[in-house]
Amino acid sequence: MTAIARMRTGWSRANRRGDLSAAALALAPAIVLFALFNIYPLLYSGYLSVMEWDGFSPDKEYVGLGNYKALYESAMFRNALTVTFTYTVGTTLLGVAFSLLVAVLLNSGIRGQNIYRLVYFLPVVTSTVAAAVVWRYLMNPGSGYADVLLRDLGLTPPSPSWLRNPDWALRIVILVGVWKRLGFNIVIYLAGLQNIPKEYYEAATVDGAGSWDRFRRITVPLIAPITLLLVIMSIIDSFLIFDVVYVMTDGGPVGTTEVVGLLLYRQAFRYFNLGTASAMGWVIFAIVFAITLIQWKFFGAREAGL
């Protein structure tokens, strides 16, 4: 055993040089692509964020932290951050709560678990653009399904209609976000629930615990690491929302759905304020990074690799 191990280390040491050249070849495409389209752009956007530049003129003007300061003072950017936070919190809380409910019910040994799981997962693989288009028309004033359903139930839809209503537009966008994400959360929760030993529940039942007690005292604490994972994944994804608002509301009405992703896109590609837009990107990065650090703190850097 030890002889073989020694042989093996000797063998691999003698082959290190072969390893190096093979590694250089195998990693070359990945390194070139990462350097050119990840690392360099990241540094370059840091540089742009302290410059004022329209993307065309040959000169960039150094403005220091001016762009960041302008963002800090900009009511539009603050509004975008508030909208994005609201969307993120709404989507994350509702998405996690509903998916836990559905996963627990699916895990209760009822029939058709696979069919339900399939149906709940469908929105996850649907393109956000297609989903946004359909939801936009579901919410169409008068003839959209939402209005038809409400009328059938004898209720009056809000006026102005959903996506034109400053109180409702963001709620609808959150609803679409939850709808799109629920299946993903459910699948991960279900896998976690199936890992909880049945004996815990049996023991608790013997001790006279009702189903609510079992849920509260066994399921919730044991599933907590998965909940944390899903919360953080959801926060990061939601913070970067773009497609849905671009298609459904374009930020309206009166900026109530104007998320930072949309504002950044507009600043960069419609108004050509590349410095301001880059600074926005870095603020988003800082926020997402802070959230990732929390994830690391809870999971340890190694397991949090994803």
Place this chain on the structure above:
Amino acid sequence: MSAVTARLEHGPGALLRRVPWSKLLIHLVLLSGAFVMVVPFLWMVTLSLKPLELTNQPPYLFPSTFEFANYSRAWDAAPFARYYLNSIVMTGGIVVGQVIFSSLAAYAFARLHFPGRDVLFMLFLGTMMVPFHVILIPSYLIVDRLGWIDSYTALIVPRMVSAFGIFLLRQYYQGIPRELDEAAMIDGASRLGIWWRIIVPLSGPGLATLGIFAFMFAWNDFLWPLVVTNDPDMRTVQLGLAMFQGRYGTQWTLLMAGTVTATLPTLLVFLLSQRWFIQSVAQSGLKG
């Protein structure tokens, strides 16, 4: 006869008690959730099959008319065939690139010894934390400088490698016994020969998982194609759909036919691979 009387003697209460109410309640909750999940799909398909003049007529959720001509009309109104071609080329390029390049890189990280390996791996993983929004503008500027705007190169090349793919396959490769490599090396195989003859043939499920994830990502992607294409001939299906909505927004039946068309490929791939796909998602979550 006697069974009936026996049941009657116990009264309706006994019968009611035998109905599993809690199960019914659970199904009721799950079904109402499932209803919300599928309403958009039903509505989309039903509308796409309605004659234009009946657009606003109930019933809404199940097709009662089958106007398949809407699909050909939508394809005439906008160059969906061209969008499809663009999406297929882009998706194909990204999937092939990610599978090959991630596999090569993962092999180096899982099997080869070289200085700085772990630092480089952490650096690659670290790029996953960088939000796309931050690198969007410089990436656009680079692609513009290279003269790639409105080309497949711009749509494909920057996304041909993924840190997630490298991470996924590295895990997978670490599960393949090293004895196989060593035996092949004694037989005179080179390092890349081992990758090609031993690792790749043994990692079918891992490569397929990455391939499907890459496919879903690429087919549904929106922001990057939006930024690097201006020419209508270079639009992908998702872009085409968003633009179509802008122009034909009032012609719901056509718009929904276009939406069904845009959604179909990912839904089909998902339905064909669903058990296994869902399992991969569940595992990736538990590992993460």
